[in-house]
Amino acid sequence: MTSRSTIAFRYMWRQKTRTGFVIATYAATVAVTLLITSAVVGEENYFLNEVSTVGANWIYVYPGNGNSPSIYPLTERAAGDIFRNVSHVSAVAPVMAVGLSVPSWGTATSEDIVGTNSSVQGIFGYQVVAGAFNINWNGNFSVPLPVVMGYSEWTGHALSVGQMVSGSVVSLTGTGISTRPVNMVITGLLAPRGSLGGTDLDTLMFIPVQALENLTNSLSLTYIFVSASDSKYVAQVADDISVLLLNLHKQYDDFTVTSEESLVQLVQNELNQFTSIISLVEFTLLLLSAMSVFVVMMMAVKDRRREVGVMRAIGARRGDIMAQFLLEASLMSVGGMIVGVGMGSAIAGYLKANAGGFYANLLPNPLDLGTYFVELLCILFAVGFLFSMAPAYQASRLEAVEALRSL
Amino acid sequence: MEDVPAALLEDVTKEYGEGANRVAALKHVNLRVRRGEFLAVIGPSGSGKSTMLHLLGCMDVATSGKVEIDGHPVPKENDSERTRLRGEKIGFVFQSFYLLGDLTIRENLELPKLFLRRREGPTLPSPEELIETVNLPRRVLDRRPNQISGGEAQRVAIARALANDPTILLCDEPTGNLDSHNSLAIMDVFDKLSADGATIVVVTHNPGIAQHAMRRVSMKDGMLSDEL
Numbered sequence: 001m002t003s004r005s006t007i008a009f010r011y012m013w014r015q016k017t018r019t020g021f022v023i024a025t026y027a028a029t030v031a032v033t034l035l036i037t038s039a040v041v042g043e044e045n046y047f048l049n050e051v052s053t054v055g056a057n058w059i060y061v062y063p064g065n066g067n068s069p070s071i072y073p074l075t076e077r078a079a080g081d082i083f084r085n086v087s088h089v090s091a092v093a094p095v096m097a098v099g100l101s102v103p104s105w106g107t108a109t110s111e112d113i114v115g116t117n118s119s120v121q122g123i124f125g126y127q128v129v130a131g132a133f134n135i136n137w138n139g140n141f142s143v144p145l146p147v148v149m150g151y152s153e154w155t156g157h158a159l160s161v162g163q164m165v166s167g168s169v170v171s172l173t174g175t176g177i178s179t180r181p182v183n184m185v186i187t188g189l190l191a192p193r194g195s196l197g198g199t200d201l202d203t204l205m206f207i208p209v210q211a212l213e214n215l216t217n218s219l220s221l222t223y224i225f226v227s228a229s230d231s232k233y234v235a236q237v238a239d240d241i242s243v244l245l246l247n248l249h250k251q252y253d254d255f256t257v258t259s260e261e262s263l264v265q266l267v268q269n270e271l272n273q274f275t276s277i278i279s280l281v282e283f284t285l286l287l288l289s290a291m292s293v294f295v296v297m298m299m300a301v302k303d304r305r306r307e308v309g310v311m312r313a314i315g316a317r318r319g320d321i322m323a324q325f326l327l328e329a330s331l332m333s334v335g336g337m338i339v340g341v342g343m344g345s346a347i348a349g350y351l352k353a354n355a356g357g358f359y360a361n362l363l364p365n366p367l368d369l370g371t372y373f374v375e376l377l378c379i380l381f382a383v384g385f386l387f388s389m390a391p392a393y394q395a396s397r398l399e400a401v402e403a404l405r406s407l
Numbered sequence: 408m409e410d411v412p413a414a415l416l417e418d419v420t421k422e423y424g425e426g427a428n429r430v431a432a433l434k435h436v437n438l439r440v441r442r443g444e445f446l447a448v449i450g451p452s453g454s455g456k457s458t459m460l461h462l463l464g465c466m467d468v469a470t471s472g473k474v475e476i477d478g479h480p481v482p483k484e485n486d487s488e489r490t491r492l493r494g495e496k497i498g499f500v501f502q503s504f505y506l507l508g509d510l511t512i513r514e515n516l517e518l519p520k521l522f523l524r525r526r527e528g529p530t531l532p533s534p535e536e537l538i539e540t541v542n543l544p545r546r547v548l549d550r551r552p553n554q555i556s557g558g559e560a561q562r563v564a565i566a567r568a569l570a571n572d573p574t575i576l577l578c579d580e581p582t583g584n585l586d587s588h589n590s591l592a593i594m595d596v597f598d599k600l601s602a603d604g605a606t607i608v609v610v611t612h613n614p615g616i617a618q619h620a621m622r623r624v625s626m627k628d629g630m631l632s633d634e635l
Contacts, residue, residue, distance in 0.1 A: 002510065002517035010509035310505045313466060315494020315522040315571065317487055400466045404501070 008328040011300070018296045019332055025292040026336020026380065027343055029285040033376055034344030034366055036278045041369055042361035044271055048264065050193070057090075057231050058123055058260055059238050061224040061245070065256045072249040073220035076209060081248065082226055086240045088233035093120035095223040096212050112204040115212025123227045131188035137208035144185040145211050150202035151192050234259050289336070289380065290387040293329050297391035300325070308395050309403025318396040325395050329388030330381070337377055341366055411478040413575045413606040414440040414463050419472030421458050421629075432458040434629040435472070440575065440608055445601040447620035448610040448631075455629040456610035457579055463608065464577045465493040477574040494523050498568030502580035504560040506552040512538070512563050513548040519570040529572065537566040541596050558589030565596055569605075576600070578609040582616055594619045 012019040061082075063070035079094035096115035120126070121133040128148070135146050184207070193201040213219055228237040238257050245255050258266075301308075308321055316324075349364035366373045421433040432455045440446055440463075450456050461467040462474050465481050468489070474481040476496045482488045506515050516534040523531075532540070534548055541562040552560055561581060568576055578597075582590035590613075597607055598619055609620065617623045625632050 002514040002521055004521070006514060007507070007510065014509055306505065307507055310507060311518070311522070312490070313464070313493070313499045313501075313505075314519045314567070315490060317490045317522070320522055401461050404505070 004324050004327050005331070007324060008331055011304075012328060012332065015300070018299065019335075022289075022292050022296050022329075022332040023336040023339055025289045026333050026384070027340035029282075029289045030337050030340025030376070030380065031344035031347065032285060033282045034341065034369070034373075035348055035362075036281065037369055037372060037376070038344070038348045038363040038366075039359075039361070040271060040275060040278065041372070042363045044268070045363070046361040047267055057228040057234055059226040059228065059234060059241060060258050060260075060263060061226065061241060062222065062256050063220070064254060068252075068254055071252050071254045074224055074245075074255060075219045075221060076213070078245060078248055079221065079224045081244060082224065082241055085244060086226075086237055088229045088237055089226055090229040091119040091122050091227040093117055093123050093225040094209050094221050095120065095225060096209055096216070096218075096220070097222045098212065098216060113212060114204055114206045115209035116206055117209060119227075120206065120225065123225050127191035128188045129191045131186065133206075134187045135206055135208050137211060139210060141211075141214075144183040145207055146187045147184045148188040148190065148206040149186055150190045150204040234261075286380065286383055289333070290383045293333060293384045294387040294391065296332070297325060297329050297388045298394075300328070301391045301395045304395070305398060305403045308398045309400050312398065312400035312403065321398070322392045322396040325392035326385065326388055329384060329392070333381055333384035337380060341377075411442075412439045412475070413442045413444070413477060414438070414608070415473070415475040416459070416462065416469075417473040417475075419459075419462060419469045419474060421455075421462060421467070422470045432629050433462070433469070436629075436631050438624070438631060440606060442574075442606055443601075443604045445597065445605075445607045445619070445621045446609070447617035447623045448608065448626055449612060449614060449617050449623060450610075450626035451612055454626045456612075456626050458629075459626070460577050460579050460608065460610050463575070464497050464499055465489040494519065494571060496574040498571065498573035498576040500561070500564050500568045500576065500578040500581045502583040504552070504557075504564045504584070506560055506563060506567070508552050511549055511551055512555070515552070515563065516548075516567050516570055519567065523571055531570065531572055534566075537569055538563070540569060540600070541566045542592070542599075556589070558585055558592055561585060561589070561593055562596060565593070565600075569600075575606045575608060578607065580611055581609060582611070582613065590616065 061074060063074050074094075076094045079092050083089055083092040093116050098113050098115075114120075116135070118133055118135055121128075126133060126148075129151065131148075133148050135148055137146060190202070209221075226237065226241060228234045238259055242255075242257050245257070246253065249255065308316075311321060311324075345364050345366055348359075348362045351359035352362040352364055363369060369376075416436050416438040419433055419436045420431060422429055422431045424430050436455075436459060438459070448456050448459065458467070462469055462481075463476070465474075465476065468474075468481070468483040476492055479492055479496070481492060506512075507518065510518070513534045516537050520531055535545055538545055538548055543559060543562050543566070547555055547559060547563070552563070555563070561584070565576075565578075565581070568578075581597075582593050585593065594616060597609065601607055601619075601621070607620075609616065611617055
């Protein structure tokens with residue numbers, strides 16, 4: 001039995017170029033939107049996951065605040081004072097981070113060298129896949145420095161796990177560091193952590209903070225991480241740290257104390273800002289898709305006056321004509337969306353598998369985007385439907401006699 | 408029921424345009440088409456034949472006067488009701504066939520049913536029955552309109568016009584685009600349908616075609632004149 005869909009498919013097949021144009025526009029819109037959203041949501045998920053693995057009770061201190069630069073540096077002494085004098089603190093990790101080159105394995109690699117103590121493992125919940133997280137040091141450079149390394153793609157290619165933890169000695173050089181090579185022994189290897197915001201989180205090396213202070217000739221820490229003994233003490237610990245540091249800094253409020261919750265909020269605010277920018281891109285693409293369906297349907301109405309006239313002559317109501325055109329527009333947009341979902345997923349999957357870095361956190365499965373994915377398709381469909389209303393209405397207003405006479 | 412005409416025009420006038428540009432295509436036309444009648448309307452181009460056919464087919468509305476199809480007045484304002492009447496009571500055959508090129512012959516013949524929405528009443532003829540009615544082999548059902556000849560296409564168009572089991576078959580120059588051989592074949596179909604009791608109105612300027620009709624009327628300058 002002939003149905004509206006039969007007529008629709010036959011017409012769409014005859015007008016392959018136009019049909020293809022609408023499908024391609026919709027597919028591009030869906031694919032690009034999925035890719036962008038997959039990246040943003042992937043990053044957010046990764047960040048939240050990272051935060052959740054750290055534990056819920058940490059406080060993060062760094063020099064300077066939004067209004068004034070740092071006058072007094074954060075030092076290891078301040079970290080020690082926090083540990084000793086602030087109640088309900090379970091661990092403190094001073095962190096001095098510098099980017100240096102590790103050339104010993106033939107090809108130099110840029111590593112984030114983190115001077116800290118072994119408490120950092122507990123605070124951040126680092127998983128060790130080989131050896132142990134042990135960077136205890138006696139302050140004597142004549143024996144190799146104990147270091148713990150992240151297992152990045154590069155280090156994974158350069159050395160086997162066995163080689164890395166069986167006493168390999170590497171040397172450390174870099175701008176602002178002593179010219180003498182520093183011998184190190186790898187005591188532990190971290191589980192791979194992927195990337196965040198395009199940064200490889202595994203190109204890092206933990207060394208004793210005193211050693212890095214010595215090598216850089218600086219006492220200025222990058223951060224102090226503090227873990228409260230219970231989540232209910234986080235706010236109190238943060239306040240007490242502020243009081244303590246104000247005393248140490250002669251009442252200069254030149255530092256920032258923030259907690260996990262604040263950091264999550266900060267990152268989410270930044271993501272929201274980013275999301276509003278990509279929303280503009282998505283809106284533009286959406287408009288293009290809608291215009292494509294509008295233009296193609298207007299052309300269809302112009303081309304099919306005779307067909308409409310014949311249908312009206314043999315009993316089609318205005319509603320039948322309108323339904324026919326809306327059906328065709330809907331089929332094209334749905335077709336485009338299906339192709340777009342396939343393309344977006346395939347590209348995201350390919351990038352995730354092959355490109356690494358920023359793309360490692362992509363979510364190739366659109367279902368992972370949850371309601372956003374459904375909302376996107378619904379909005380796209382609704383906009384296409386809305387933009388095809390005018391051509392469909394125009395077709396439905398054609399009088400049979402006029403439509404047949406106009407030929 | 409016997410007294411109810413298949414179609415009726417009473418003092419029907421149809422005008423186009425506004426003000427000084429107003430032109431009367433039909434002037435006070437009266438016509439009664441009886442059931443089972445084969446009526447030919449003859450006249451030169453521009454005489455108003457097609458306009459009258461469009462009014463009978465509920466495709467246009469009269470400026471004044473009354474139009475009835477199978478006893479139902481054709482409403483002037485209600486397009487939906489006119490369309491319903493057209494779908495249920497009228498079968499149209501056009502000079503240029505107007506088959507939908509994207510569809511097969513079978514699908515073209517099924518098209519009127521798509522719009523009919525009839526839930527009860529007699530079963531409508533199948534494409535196979537329709538195609539046999541117009542003396543075509545069943546194998547054409549799976550072809551496209553561009554794969555058959557003009558004569559065959561017009562017979563398919565007649566078959567499509569019969570698909571809704573219409574009260575009246577309206578034909579606008581049905582042989583106008585055909586050679587004499589195919590014209591005769593078409594008229595054979597009309598003769599057969601007429602013999603089976605169909606009500607047919609054919610407008611033509613070909614007197615030879617009109618000879619097949621039971622009754623012939625002529626039209627000139629928008630007025631029906633003599634019974635021929």
